[in-house]
Amino acid sequence: MSILAMISLLAGGAIAGALNTLASSGSAITLPLLILLGIPPGIANGTNRLSVLLGSLSAVLSFQQTRSIPWKKTFRLSVPLAAGAILGAGFATQLNDNKIQMVINVAIGLALVVLVIGSKRFISKTSTNQQPESLYIAPALALVGF
Template identity: 45%
Template structure:
C-alpha cells in the first residue's frame, strides 16, 4: 500500500462515515474504492465491514453521550437482523466475483434512483414495543440479510421501514440505524474473518476516517435541519463510481 492509497482510504472514510450516519450510501464509496485499490471483490466486501463496525461504534457512543436512549428497542429490532446478516454473509462468500460486481453496479444504480425520490413529510411519533409487529421483525430480517450480503445502501431500507412504515422521526431513525447496523455487522464480519476475506491494514485506515466522519455526522444530526445536501454529494460520487465500474 502506498502513502497515496493510505491517505485516500482515510479521506474517503471520513466522507463515507459522515454519509452513513446522516443518510445512506457510504459503502457505495468505500467498497468500490477497495476494489479499485486491487482487492478482490469478496475481500473488499469483508474488509469494508471493519470500517462499518468501528464507525457505527463511534456513532452509537456519540449518540448516547448526546442523550439518545433507544438501546432496548434497537436490540429487539437487531435480533432478526443478526439472523439475516449471518445468512447474507454466507451467501456473499459463495457468489463469483463477476456476479458480485454485477450486483454491486445494479444496487448502486437502484439506490441512486431511490435517493432521488422526494422524502414525504409524515406525522411522526415515538416507537414503542407495541408497534413492533411481525411485519417489522420480518423487515429487519430482510435488511440484515441484505446488509450481510453487500451492505451498500442499507440505510435507504432503514428509512423505508423506520420512517415510512413506523413513522419515526428521521433524526431518531439515524440513532436506531447505527445501533442495529453495529449489532448485525459484528457476526457478519466474523464470518468474513473466518474465511480469510479481510485485509486489516486497509480496513483500519478506512475505519480511522469513517469514525471521524461518523463523529462529525452525529453533531449535524442533532441540529434542527441536519444535512440535506449530503444526498446530492453522495449521488454525484455514485454516478462517477458506476461509470468507473462499467468502463474499467
Template identity: 40%
Template sequence: MQVVFYISTYFVGLLAGIMNTLAGGGSMLTLPMLMFLGLDANIANATNRIAIFFQNLVAVTSFEKKGVKAFRISLPLGTVAAAGAILGSFIALDLDKNLLQKVIGITLLIMTYFVIRKPKLKKSNSSTNSILRVLVFFGLGIYGGFIQAGIGFLMIAAITFFIGTNLVRTNAIKVGIILIYTTTSLVVFLSKGMVNVPVGLLLALGNMSGAYLAVRFAIKKGEKFLRIVLIVVVIINAVKAFML
C-alpha cells in the same frame, strides 16, 4: 504509490464515515474505491465491514456520551438484523466474484434511484403488526450482510416508519443496529479468510474519524442540518452511480 494508496484510503474512509453516520451511502464510495485499488469484489465487500464496525462503534459511543440514548432501542432490532446478516453474508460468499462485482454495480444504481424517489414516511400506528417489524429488520439484515451499500437510507426509512423519531435520534438508533449486525457479518467473513485486515483497518481509521465528526455536527446542527446533508448525499450518490 503506496503513500497515495494510504492517503486516498483514509480520506475516502473519512468521507464515508461522515456520510454513513449522518445519512447513508458511504459504502457506495468505499466499495468502488477498494475495487479500483485492486481488491476483488468479494474481498472488497468483506474488507469494508471492518471500517463499518469501527465507524458505528465510535458513532454509538459518541451519541450516548452526547446524551442521545438510543442503544436500548437498537438492541432488539439489531439482534433481529444480526440473524439476517448471517444469511446475507453466506449468500455473498457463495456468489462468483465476477458476478458479485456486477451485483454491486447494479445495486449502487438501484439504491441511488430509490434514494432519490424515497417517499416521505410517517410513524406507524399502534396497530402495526410486530411480526412485520421483525420481518423488515430481518430482511434489512440480509441485505446489510450481503452488500451493505445504501443500507443507511433503508434503515432511516424503516426506523421512521416503525418508531417515528426525529432524524438525530433516528441516526443514533440506526448506527446501533448496524453495529450489532455488522459484528456477526464480520465474523462470518473473517472465518472464511475474505478480509484484507491491513486495508480494512486503514479504512476504519478514516471511517472512525468521520463518525466522530459527524456525531458532533448532528447534535450541534440538529435535524435541519441533517435534512440538507441527506439531499447532498443523494445528489453525490446519483452522480457517482451514473459515472460507473
C-alpha cells in the same frame, strides 16, 4: 502501492467519512474505490465492513449518551436483523467475485437512490417508542441484515 493509489485512498476515505457523517452512504465511495484499486470484490466488501462496524459503534455510543436508545425494543428487533445477517454472510461465502461484484453494484445503486431521494421518506413522522411494530418490520429487518 503507488503514490496515486495512496492519494486516491486518502481522498476517497476523507470524502466517504464526510458523507457518512452527513448522510451515511460512505460505502458508495469506498467500496468501488477499493475494487478500482484492484482489491477483489469479496475482500473489498469484507474490508469495508470494518468501517461500517466502527461507524455503527460510534453512533450507538452517541445515542446512548443522550439515552435515546430503547434497549428492550432494540434487542427484540435485533433478532430478525441478526438472522438475516447470518443467512446473508453464509450466502455471500458461496459467491464468486463476479457475482459479488453484481450484488455490490445493485446495493450501491440502491444506496445512492435512497441518498438522492432522501431516507427520511421511509421513516414515519409519528413514530414513537410506544407504538407496536408493523407486521412488516421483522421481514424488512431480516432483509436489511441479509
